[in-house]
Amino acid sequence: MLCSDSPLKGVAGITARDDFSAIEVRELRKRYGDMTAVDGISFRVEPGELFGFLGPNGAGKTTTVNILTGVSLPTAGSASVFGHDVVKDPFRAREAINVVPEVSNAYPEYTAWSNLMFTASLYGVHRGEAEQRAEELLRAFGLHDKRKVKVKGFSQGMRRKLVIAMALINRPRVLFMDEPTTGLDVQSVLSIREMVRDLNRSGITIFLTTHNLNEANILCDRVAIINRGKIVAIDTPENLKSAARRVQAVEVSFDRMSPETEVEVASLAGIKEVSRRGDKLRLLTDDPSAAVSALARFAGERYLAISYINTPGPSLEDVFIQLTGTGTSTSRGGDR
Amino acid sequence: MIAEALSPERLGKELRRALVIAGKDIRIYCLKPPVLLFGLVFPFFLFLAFFVGKRGPIEEGIPGLICISVFFASSNIAPAGMPFERMTKTFSRYLSAPLSLTWMVFGKTLAGFFFGVAVSVIPLLVGIIGYGTSVTSPGLLILALLAGGMCFSCLGTLVGSMPTEAPGNAMTVLNFVRLPLLFMSGIFVTLEEMPAWARGLAAVSPLTYANDLLRRGTGFAGYYGWWLDLLVLLLYATAFFFIAAWIFNLSRRRS
Numbered sequence: 001m002l003c004s005d006s007p008l009k010g011v012a013g014i015t016a017r018d019d020f021s022a023i024e025v026r027e028l029r030k031r032y033g034d035m036t037a038v039d040g041i042s043f044r045v046e047p048g049e050l051f052g053f054l055g056p057n058g059a060g061k062t063t064t065v066n067i068l069t070g071v072s073l074p075t076a077g078s079a080s081v082f083g084h085d086v087v088k089d090p091f092r093a094r095e096a097i098n099v100v101p102e103v104s105n106a107y108p109e110y111t112a113w114s115n116l117m118f119t120a121s122l123y124g125v126h127r128g129e130a131e132q133r134a135e136e137l138l139r140a141f142g143l144h145d146k147r148k149v150k151v152k153g154f155s156q157g158m159r160r161k162l163v164i165a166m167a168l169i170n171r172p173r174v175l176f177m178d179e180p181t182t183g184l185d186v187q188s189v190l191s192i193r194e195m196v197r198d199l200n201r202s203g204i205t206i207f208l209t210t211h212n213l214n215e216a217n218i219l220c221d222r223v224a225i226i227n228r229g230k231i232v233a234i235d236t237p238e239n240l241k242s243a244a245r246r247v248q249a250v251e252v253s254f255d256r257m258s259p260e261t262e263v264e265v266a267s268l269a270g271i272k273e274v275s276r277r278g279d280k281l282r283l284l285t286d287d288p289s290a291a292v293s294a295l296a297r298f299a300g301e302r303y304l305a306i307s308y309i310n311t312p313g314p315s316l317e318d319v320f321i322q323l324t325g326t327g328t329s330t331s332r333g334g335d336r
Numbered sequence: 337m338i339a340e341a342l343s344p345e346r347l348g349k350e351l352r353r354a355l356v357i358a359g360k361d362i363r364i365y366c367l368k369p370p371v372l373l374f375g376l377v378f379p380f381f382l383f384l385a386f387f388v389g390k391r392g393p394i395e396e397g398i399p400g401l402i403c404i405s406v407f408f409a410s411s412n413i414a415p416a417g418m419p420f421e422r423m424t425k426t427f428s429r430y431l432s433a434p435l436s437l438t439w440m441v442f443g444k445t446l447a448g449f450f451f452g453v454a455v456s457v458i459p460l461l462v463g464i465i466g467y468g469t470s471v472t473s474p475g476l477l478i479l480a481l482l483a484g485g486m487c488f489s490c491l492g493t494l495v496g497s498m499p500t501e502a503p504g505n506a507m508t509v510l511n512f513v514r515l516p517l518l519f520m521s522g523i524f525v526t527l528e529e530m531p532a533w534a535r536g537l538a539a540v541s542p543l544t545y546a547n548d549l550l551r552r553g554t555g556f557a558g559y560y561g562w563w564l565d566l567l568v569l570l571l572y573a574t575a576f577f578f579i580a581a582w583i584f585n586l587s588r589r590r591s
């Protein structure tokens with residue numbers, strides 16, 4: 001969590017509104033030989049928005065981010081940041097952004113301080129301003145004590161925080177964050193999510209790429225779901241869930257659970273799909289009321305006690321599975 | 337947009353950022369083992385081995401030693417650093433920074449150039465203090481170091497543009513290119529002593545021209561005119577640089 005004197009609040013210059021969208025993507029396409037990684041996608045991100053970009057491995061998320069940040073060039077279509085085309089006017093477009101890549105790519109041979117100073121110089125931040133900003137960021141991210149320590153001695157969580165601090169040194173108007181919490185311990189994940197919220201509150205537009213549906217659900221104003229290079233849905237998390245309400249969910253837990261219980265529950269009338277979530281079973285059904293009755297009968301016949309039952313409605317994960325036709329994966333893999 | 341890209345303000349910004357990259361590369365990569373081994377130790381022992389075997393006066397070989405040092409040191413930084421940066425994903429920092437690809441490549445090249453020119457001072461001092469080398473034409477000597485350093489650094493950048501994440505791969509390719517260029521040049525056997533076919537081959541190596549210019553600067557006779565030496569070095573530098581920039585852009589298009 002950020003300190004109370006966070007320098008991220010009321011950052012000068014970054015809350016200004018333009019006539020342009022923060023990000024505008026039009027018919028963007030990227031091909032690698034015969035394979036199409038991004039297939040004519042279009043979307044807009046408005047200034048100040050926290051925009052989630054979701055998709056399974058290989059869906060085209062990282063390719064899209066790479067094009068938007070200048071790491072890669074599109075095969076066709078266009079994209080702009082605050083009206084500056086990322087291919088035709090890359091200098092201006094990149095002055096407005098910074099990136100937190102999936103890999104914490106601080107220079108291990110440099111200290112935290114040197115990494116911040118190098119990034120500041122690369123973005124043309126004047127020395128005095130850069131030093132002041134670096135001090136503020138190191139304090140805000142709890143790294144001030146480690147400012148003279150080489151990054152190769154940092155933990156994963158500290159590296160991640162440093163890379164986020166490096167991405168803020170030039171006061172970007174748009175921040176691209178690619179899987180910012182992947183591979184971190186729970187405490188670091190919560191801390192970084194809080195930072196993301198604070199950054200967004202301070203006026204920075206955030207483009208968040210994530211596999212983590214819960215993260216997108218609790219952080220994002222809007223979410224785009226990309227699958228096989230095409231955008232299959234863009235809306236707020238709640239609207240996406242509402243659109244999927246024709247499939248309802250029921251969660252149940254019995255006092256005794258075995259693999260057979262899961263199979264037997266799946267065979268009950270009206271149950272479309274069952275998945276195990278820790279000590280609970282999550283059931284998808286068209287008729288939750290009938291499903292609850294069937295579960296009560298099933299428990300009675302098997303002498304099982306229902307220790308928990310709930311009808312939470314569809315999660316973003318259910319929407320995701322419906323739209324992409326894939327299960328969610330907690331495994332880490334190289335996205336295109 | 338082109339006018340803006342060529343405005344003095346923009347060019348000043350890009351040059352400063354290229355210098356930032358060069359400074360960072362010098363600080364990080366100068367002390368890396370491949371740079372020290374192939375940039376400083378290897379050329380020194382290579383030179384010693386040849387001149388001990390030849391049993392000629394070492395002082396005659398000092399311009400050659402300076403040339404080999406600049407050659408190996410200048411061309412070493414980019415191939416040692418760039419694959420490592422691709423592996424650690426730090427390379428993408430340049431691509432998403434407000435800096436054109438050409439200036440990024442220039443920054444990478446400057447690092448090798450500064451390192452090579454700085455390293456050349458060591459054999460020069462060894463020659464002056466230990467073997468009585470006299471700098472008869474300081475202007476030509478400086479021109480030789482600057483043009484040679486830039487040419488060889490551009491060669492290093494060209495090899496570094498190879499899209500590999502393994503520094504060992506880039507160093508292998510670099511040595512595969514460097515050693516033939518070294519042996520076919522007029523460093524170990526002077527151009528006058530070479531048969532005509534070998535002289536023709538030597539004319540292909542940029543080292544021949546850097547060595548020729550260095551010999552002129554240190555009181556020895558040259559083979560080509562100094563202006564031709566300089567022109568060829570600059571032409572090679574320009575060709576290496578723009579081919580490297582083209583390969584970087586191609587990699588970006590394909591990534």
